[in-house]
Amino acid sequence: MARTAGTVLIVDDDAAVRSSLKFALEVEGLSVRLYDGPTALLADRDLPLCGCLVVDYRMPGLDGLQLVDTLRARNVTLPVILIAGRANKQLRRVAAKSGISYVLEKPLSDGALMESIRSALASYG
Amino acid sequence: MTVPTNMQKDPAALVTALEAAEARLRSIMQTVPDAMIIIDERGRIESLSTTAERLFGYSMDEVAGKNIKLLMPTPHREQHDNYLKRYLTTGERRIIGIGRVVVGQRKDGTTFPMHLTIGELRSANKHYFTGFIRDLTDQQVTESRLKELQSEVTHMSRFTALGEMASTLAHEINQPLTAIANYLKGCQRLLERIDGEPALVLHDAVSKAADQALRAGDIIRRLREFVARGEGERRVESLPKLIEDASTLALIGVKENGIAVSFRLDPAAALVLADRIQIQQVLVNLIRNAMETMIESGSRRELEIGTVANADETVEVRVSDTGAGLAPEVAAHLFQPFVTTKRKGMGLGLSICRTIVEAHGGRIWVDSRPSGGTIFRFTLRTAPIDEEPARAG
Ligand SMILES: Nc1ncnc2c1ncn2[C@@H]1O[C@H](COP(=O)(O)OP(=O)(O)OP(=O)(O)O)[C@@H](O)[C@H]1O
Ligand SMILES: [Mg+2]
Numbered sequence: 001m002a003r004t005a006g007t008v009l010i011v012d013d014d015a016a017v018r019s020s021l022k023f024a025l026e027v028e029g030l031s032v033r034l035y036d037g038p039t040a041l042l043a044d045r046d047l048p049l050c051g052c053l054v055v056d057y058r059m060p061g062l063d064g065l066q067l068v069d070t071l072r073a074r075n076v077t078l079p080v081i082l083i084a085g086r087a088n089k090q091l092r093r094v095a096a097k098s099g100i101s102y103v104l105e106k107p108l109s110d111g112a113l114m115e116s117i118r119s120a121l122a123s124y125g
Numbered sequence: 126m127t128v129p130t131n132m133q134k135d136p137a138a139l140v141t142a143l144e145a146a147e148a149r150l151r152s153i154m155q156t157v158p159d160a161m162i163i164i165d166e167r168g169r170i171e172s173l174s175t176t177a178e179r180l181f182g183y184s185m186d187e188v189a190g191k192n193i194k195l196l197m198p199t200p201h202r203e204q205h206d207n208y209l210k211r212y213l214t215t216g217e218r219r220i221i222g223i224g225r226v227v228v229g230q231r232k233d234g235t236t237f238p239m240h241l242t243i244g245e246l247r248s249a250n251k252h253y254f255t256g257f258i259r260d261l262t263d264q265q266v267t268e269s270r271l272k273e274l275q276s277e278v279t280h281m282s283r284f285t286a287l288g289e290m291a292s293t294l295a296h297e298i299n300q301p302l303t304a305i306a307n308y309l310k311g312c313q314r315l316l317e318r319i320d321g322e323p324a325l326v327l328h329d330a331v332s333k334a335a336d337q338a339l340r341a342g343d344i345i346r347r348l349r350e351f352v353a354r355g356e357g358e359r360r361v362e363s364l365p366k367l368i369e370d371a372s373t374l375a376l377i378g379v380k381e382n383g384i385a386v387s388f389r390l391d392p393a394a395a396l397v398l399a400d401r402i403q404i405q406q407v408l409v410n411l412i413r414n415a416m417e418t419m420i421e422s423g424s425r426r427e428l429e430i431g432t433v434a435n436a437d438e439t440v441e442v443r444v445s446d447t448g449a450g451l452a453p454e455v456a457a458h459l460f461q462p463f464v465t466t467k468r469k470g471m472g473l474g475l476s477i478c479r480t481i482v483e484a485h486g487g488r489i490w491v492d493s494r495p496s497g498g499t500i501f502r503f504t505l506r507t508a509p510i511d512e513e514p515a516r517a518g
Binding site for chain 2: 017021058
């Protein structure tokens with residue numbers, strides 16, 4: 001299967017969710033990097049220029065939104081897909097303010113994540 | 126009504142003086158702001174102040190000469206004559222000069238709480254009693270309002286605690302379900318690329334398993350929606366009023382614990398967009414925590430509740446205490462459910478606070494006080510000034 005351009009960076013504190021995503025996305029031909037939390041991601045000084053972030057909203061320490069704000073302050077402009085237990089209007093509003101393109105609800109419905117990732121990566125052509 | 130002694134010998138002057146005295150009394154009764162009733166020793170109404178007329182709904186003419194028991198409900202109505210007789214024979218004071226809270230009955234049959242003080246008046250050979258009445262309706266309203274508040278908030282907090290447990294459960298179950306669905310999805314894709322009968326059968330079985338994972342997810346989604354019913358309505362609310370109500374509830378019994386409470390409310394932080402009962406729960410939880418830590422530890426017991434209006438259309442509310450500060454083992458997991466250092470604690474208070482505050486679009490966090498103790502802070506959105514209070518937002 002042809003490799004799609006761009007790396008998917010997954011930030012999730014749940015090990016099973018992390019590696020299952022890696023499996024499912026790699027089967028789809030995507031390259032994947034895993035981070036077990038905001039600290040690990042922020043410590044990575046070699047983030048790809050082309051790719052997208054899949055971030056869990058509720059994590060210990062910084063939450064997903066705070067992580068994205070911190071990244072934006074560092075001029076990291078990668079598109080972000082935020083995955084929340086519950087995505088109410090309020091959260092979507094705040095997420096949009098932080099320049100988050102996609103907010104998905106758990107449990108992920110069939111295909112929703114894949115679609116979001118593909119359209120996030122499509123912006124790189 | 127004293128009659129000057131030098132007039133007593135002149136009957137005409139006496140009559141004039143009596144008339145004048147009566148006129149004076151009448152004018153007093155018309156103008157005293159208090160409800161006042163004068164009865165004779167047999168309980169017959171001599172006179173009623175204007176305020177008393179208004180309070181009981183009777184005019185002076187309607188009740189003049191009638192028995193005062195008219196103005197009280199059973200069983201006092203039947204007993205009042207005996208009360209009077211007993212006093213006149215024994216001289217034992219049960220209410221005279223003491224004052225008591227009793228119930229009055231209006232002309233329309235409705236009753237109301239009142240404070241009654243009775244004075245005694247003897248002139249010549251006549252014996253009068255004067256009743257001073259203070260209507261307590263408003264004060265009792267305050268008390269029943271408090272009860273109402275209390276039941277609203279405790280009912281809601283039970284509901285919220287249930288919701289918090291359900292959504293914790295939903296979150297915990299969602300994680301493995303998400304992982305299952307991801308693995309199955311990957312397997313399906315791989316199987317699509319393999320030829321042969323067994324691969325087809327496997328693909329079919331795997332997609333059926335994936336359907337079941339999604340079904341379980343649906344059940345969780347429904348559970349969460351059920352819980353979300355408690356999300357409540359946002360209205361424009363007065364923040365000082367919210368704080369006053371919540372602290373009244375939370376501070377019941379505080380005096381006995383020697384906790385000094387102070388408020389520092391920013392006049393600019395007046396109106397917020399909030400679900401009243403939910404924000405009261407947040408405040409009650411924070412205040413209770415603050416009290417609990419100070420009762421445990423403190424020599425100094427000072428609770429302060431403050432507000433500050435921020436520039437960005439939010440207000441910050443803080444609850445600070447002079448307690449022991451956060452235990453290191455909870456500090457890292459604060460605001461997560463089931464985190465507690467208390468023997469009887471459920472560890473739900475702060476996680477409920479976070480759920481509510483975040484649902485309101487705010488943030489909640491904690492600072493420690495340099496001088497010892499803890500400050501919990503949260504933000505709320507202010508309401509635009511032109512919006513009237515209590516309209517759905
Ligand atoms: N003001 C405070 N000062 C010091 N520690 C606090 C304070 N507020 C909370 N804590 C700590 O955080 C823990 C969690 O608080 P939380 O309100 O969530 O649960 P709880 O008070 O233990 O139980 P519950 O509120 O469900 O009855 C407490 O057990 C306590 O250790
Ligand atoms: Mg508590």
